[in-house]
Amino acid sequence: ADKLNAIRATGLLDASGYPRVAASFGGGGTPQFYMGTFPAFLAAWGAVDMGFGSGQGVKCDHSEHLYGEFWHRAFIVAADTPTTRYLISCGSNIEASGGVVGVWRHSNARIRGMKRVQVEPHLSVTGACSAQWVPIKPKTDPAFLYALMHVMLHEMPRERLDLPHLKRLTGSPYLVGPNGYYLRDRATKKPLVWDLRSGQAVVHDTPDIDERLEGRAVVDAVEIGADEEVLGDGMLEGETGFDKLVAHLAPYSPEWAEGICDVPAATMRKIAQEYVQHACVGQTIEIEGVTLPYRPVAVTLGKTVNNGWGGYECCWARTLLATLVGALEVPGGTLGTTVRLVRPMAERLQSAQRGPDGFMNYPMNPTDKATWSPRPNIRNAYKSMVPLTGNGAWAQALGPTHFSWMFLDKTPKGLPTVTFPDVWFVYRTNPAISFWDTDALGEKIARFPFVVAMTYTLDETNHFADILLPDATDLEGLQLIRIGGTKYVEQFWEQQGFALRQPVVEMRGDARDFTDIATELARRSGILEKYNAAINRGAGGVPLKSEHGDFSLPVDQVHDREAIWGAVCRAASAELTDGAEAHGLDWWKEKGLATKPFPRIDWYLYPTIVERGLRFEMPYQERLKRVGAELGRRLHEHDMHWWDKQMAEYQALPVYKDFPGLWQDAVVQAGGKGEDFPFWLLTARSMQYAWGGNAGVQMIHEVAGNVSGHRGVIINTSAAEKLGIADGDDIEISTPSKRVKGKAVVRQGIRPDTLLLIGQFNHWKTPLAKDFGVPSLNKLATMSMDLTDATGSSADIVRVAIRRRG
The missing domain is CATH 2.40.40.20 (Barwin-like endoglucanases)
Structure with missing residues (x-):
């Protein structure tokens, strides 16, 4: 607390503009279910650098997190396992990473007749449970996926694809100009499509049109590039995004891919044919009284496939494979199960709001000249370097978190000198083992001025800690946790609610519950009122004041864990029952959990897309091309060329690379x-x-x-x-x-x-x-x-x- 008080007295930011307090937590967002009200302490404190990674994010399903949310609100992508009949799994080790639920669901799916094709260099436990193992060469999955799309677009009749879906619910018919940007209506700046009914170019959201999927046209339009630069104005020739896609994938035949990924061309053709055969294009299914497309095929990706170089190409190909047969966000198909970058995080469907060009809105970090800044808010520079992370609560941990460590020795040109934080909190994470280059990372941890570790055992990271705060174990702690609804991997359910993690044994020795640790830190740091106010706003998982009742805690008092979680329990009960009940902690300790129905139709984003008149941003990535061009200009304006290799990845149609x-x-x-x-x-x-x-x-x-x-x-x-x-x-x-x-x-x-x-x-x-x-x-x-x-x-x-x- 003395260290924290000294920081507050002199300012929360250091001379480089970075937070003087940093915090690192474990992977997959799991620590939040064990860290009690520590999020309220961090919110009350103010500026905190949470960008010192321990492997989560950058070596997790990273590209999937970012592109998945961008394209279909899918921080996590999963197959609709209860309904899917054909699954291509590229390195997704679901029989291990999906836990008990994953094993159970996929076992039931196989009994039901689902065929899973496991594509990976080694025979994992998931591969051992699959109908087919395809031993692909490491890091060549994009070639395999591109070959499947080549077969679908160049070796099958068009009618086997979901043509109505492509025309009405994607950007496929949008006309692309000579410079690679959409041709737009001069007055509204909306993208143009060619309407077969009227025989002319019209804006994409014109009612009662029949969009042409393939073909060129010369139209009166404007083509606008990066930074609103007008690249063409007048009678301009355009071709559809679908045409661009067909031409783009023409070279990527199975024979071409065989020489790269070491998978026989015949195998790839067979998988592509089986995928389309199982897609049931044109069929429907009724879910809770609503008729939806039925497309029981999916493609899932695993770690190392969907992150790092090649991650963009794989995520684009996976999403496009679903799009071509209309299997994105529909029963049986490829689903997103949670959002973490687009608000509101607890309401996935509500996050799908209208954005530019008929697609969903997305909170990109700015790349325009007026608002982009070379002075990042934290050390990994996510806000300056990675537009797709956005700037929400999870953005810091999804930036290039290894940069925080790398730049301590040498900061690249154009960024403020990266400094060591004055205080570093560490909880449920061990970067000295879990991140890359562990020897060098351990040496850097040893140079941190002051390390505070909340832990239940000694490990390689808290070995360097100045203070160890013994945390209560899972069997000693108290916390109310949201369950059900749609969340991670196979966690999508027809119930939603809360469960109480409660002590089954008394705490041993000097251990303290994390909520009590956070409360005491807030008291000693002079931020108790802000801390309690954060709990009241919902930092404990549930807002204590809502239309269902007011269970707020007095902000000027110290509350123990029972009082805090008792108030949270009452607010949770009121939320579940629309205010009819407000059960306290004793009730929850007896019952353990409480739920209410979660509509199965809310597993699927498709009805929301249709209802709001939106389109999936597939296949042509004009927005990413534009953002990349703008970011490249901003960096070069500040003589920052060390990110040029990465800038080449911002392509409207990604090409295969070695x-x-x-x-x-x-x-x-x-x-x-x-x-x-x-x-x-x-x-x-x-x-x-x-x-x-x-x-x-x-x-x-x-x-x-x-x-x-x-x-x-x-x-x-x-x-x-x-x-x-x-x-x-x-x-x-x-x-x-x-x-x-x-x-x-x-x-x-x-x-x-x-x-x-x-x-x-x-x-x-x-x-x-x-x-x-x-x-x-x-x-x-x-x-x-x-x-x-x-x-x-x-x-x-x-x-x-x-x-x-x-």
Whole structure:
């Protein structure tokens, strides 16, 4: 508290304009369900830098988070598993990452007859449960997906696509001008389409028109580029976005893709044909009295496929595969399950408001000359560098969070010098193990002036802490949590409500509930009234004052956890019952949870799109092209050229690039020879270990021991034989500058050019885990600008060598 008071006395921002207090939390947004009212403390405090990453975001489903919300309000994308009949899964290890619900739902789907095609370099537990495994070369998924679309557009009759959907509910008929921007009506600036009924160009939202999907036209229009620059005015020739798409995908045949992704052309053709056969184009289904399109096909993407270089291409292709057959946001198809970047976060459908050009609004960070700034609000510079993150509550953690660490040593030209925060809060995260380049990251943590860790056990990050605040464990803490509705991955339900996480044992030793820790910090820091006011506004998960009643806490008093969560419980009861009931904490402790029906039709965004007269922003990405051009200009105006490689990703129709070559080039840049490091080292999700957060729990270790692969690096049998490596041998994995040791796990279900490490270990402090002797990719991976894409993410993949020790 003394440190915090000193900061408040001298100002919340340092000389560079960065917050002097920083905070880092664990992945997937899960810590918020355990950190009590600490969000209220942060809100009361003011400026906080939450951009020091620990791996979440940039090495998670990062591109999917950003592009998914942009295209169909899908921070998380999932198949409509209860209805889907054909699923193409590119590296999505749902049988591990989906938890018990994922296993249950996909098991039921297979019993019902769903076919799942698993496309990944190694045979994961999900692949083992699938009808087909396609062992693709790492980081070539865009080529595979582009080949599927090529077959659909160039080898199948047009009628097999959902042509009415493409015409009326997408940007496919919009006319694109000679410079790559939409041709617009001179008066309204709205995009033009060619109306077959009237035989003329009209604005896209003209009633009772029949849009032409294919064809060129010369029309009286204006073409407006970046920064409102008029690029053409008069009689201009345009072609439809769909025409541009067809021409764009013409070179990407299955034969072309086979030479890149190592999947037979015949296999890709068969998958494309099966996908369209199962799409049921033209069929409908009734959901709660509403007739909707029935399209029981979906494509899902996994980590490393949907982040880093190639993530844009994969997310665009996945969304477009759904769009071509009308399977986006309809029963059986590809769904978004939550929003985190577009408000309101608790109301996904309400976030779909009208924006420019007939598409949904999106809160892009500014790129215009008047409002863009080279002085970011936090150290990872997301607001200046990544328009798609927006500037909401989750934006900081979805910026290039490795930049906060990288720039501590050398800040790129044009940005204020990146500084160490005066105080760094750490909770339920261990970046010294979970992020890249862990040795260098640990050295930087050691240089932080003051570290406060809320923790239940020692680990490699809080080893450097100045203060350890023992946090109550999951079985000791108290908190009300929202459940049901639509949320992450397979979590979409026909009920919504709240559940109480309550103590089953007394707290031991000096442990304190996080809510009490937050309250005491607020009191000692002189911000108690602001803290209580934040709780009243809803920082505890539920606004305490609403149309259903007023359960507000007095702001000038100190409240213990029972009082705070008692008020939250009453407000939650009132919300669920429209004010009819206001049960207190004792009732919730007895009942445990309470729910009300959640309409199944609200799983799907499609009815909202139709009702509001909107279109899905597919296939042509004019808005992204425009934003990228503007951002590039702003950066160059400030002599900032270090982001030029990333600027090339802002394409209206993304072209395939040599994505594997980027990681091969990294070997050469590090001083090695490509042929000396012939293996792709990947990671896979362990269901037992929650991102490593429970690595020190003996019971979890015992359970994981029953699942093959946890004890070492998985290597293909034939590759191991050539190197003289046997199962259980001591091995060394190396890059040009780093090396780790471990045990070999020899298996058939992996490509000969691929190695696999499950989870992220290499602990040296965490009790029990430090004795595992299991290596980690993170120790070998580097934080690299060249391996960072335009959204600010990279991927868990490294080129390595392996040899037998001894």
